[in-house]
Amino acid sequence: MLTEINLQQALRAPPARALEKLGELYAQLDRDIAIRQPICNTSGRCCKFEIWGHRLYVSTLELAAFVHFTQLDQPSGPPADANTAITFPLPLYQEDRQFIPGCPWQIDGLCTARSGRPLGCRIYFCDTTAESWQQERYEYYHKQITALHEAFEIPYRYMEWRQALALLAL
Ligand code: SF4
Structure with missing residues (x-):
């Protein structure tokens, strides 16, 4: 039985090799996108989920990588341990x-x-001609990411984006 402590530890201090492998999958996806060249016409409106009418879901390792890679870009650097506070640029609530x-x-x-x-x-584009390609690629990469959870014994959760971010604010 997985506990919240396990989940929090996985989010704040994931195995470095798991982050590396996920980074490789993201780079592979970037190459897929460069070949397919789907079009973006909506200039970020798809990130306004309620207006756009869809939701973003994320797995444990992706959320952990989000914290790690995003905070690498911050002056404070990546979180040092499971007790490090996560800085949100805008309020969640x-x-x-x-x-x-x-x-x-x-x-x-x-x-x-x-x-x-x-x-x-990464994979969402409003290009209607690329919908089936997106779905196929999403399923392919999601399967690879799920396998990384198993390989590195990371507790797997599949969460709506804001609910996932709320775990970081605990
Ligand atoms: S993290 Fe995703 S949903 Fe949030 S602003 Fe960036 S692309 Fe949009």
Whole structure:
């Protein structure tokens, strides 16, 4: 039975080799995208989930990598251990404790976390001619990422993006 402590440790201090392998998968996906060249017409509107009408989901390792790679770009560097606070650029919650509409890492229409963004962000394009390609590639990479959880004994969760981010604020 996996505990929250295990999950938090996996999020804040994942195995370095697992991060490396995930980075290799992201690089492989970048090459797939460069070959397929799907089109983006919406200039970040897809990151405003409620307006766009979809949701972003993420696995444990992707969330851990998001923290690691995103904070590599910050002056404070990556989190040192499981007790290191995660810095959010914008609030996660509204005053009524509902999630803000959209991703807190989108500022002035731009993603401020591109190096760490998860698979769903990387593969989503509003190009309707690329829908089946996206779905096939998502399933392929998600399967590879799931296998990394097994290989490195990382507790697997598949979570809506803001609910996943809320785990970082605990
Ligand atoms: S991480 Fe970046 S690409 Fe992904 S939803 Fe947030 S702002 Fe958009």
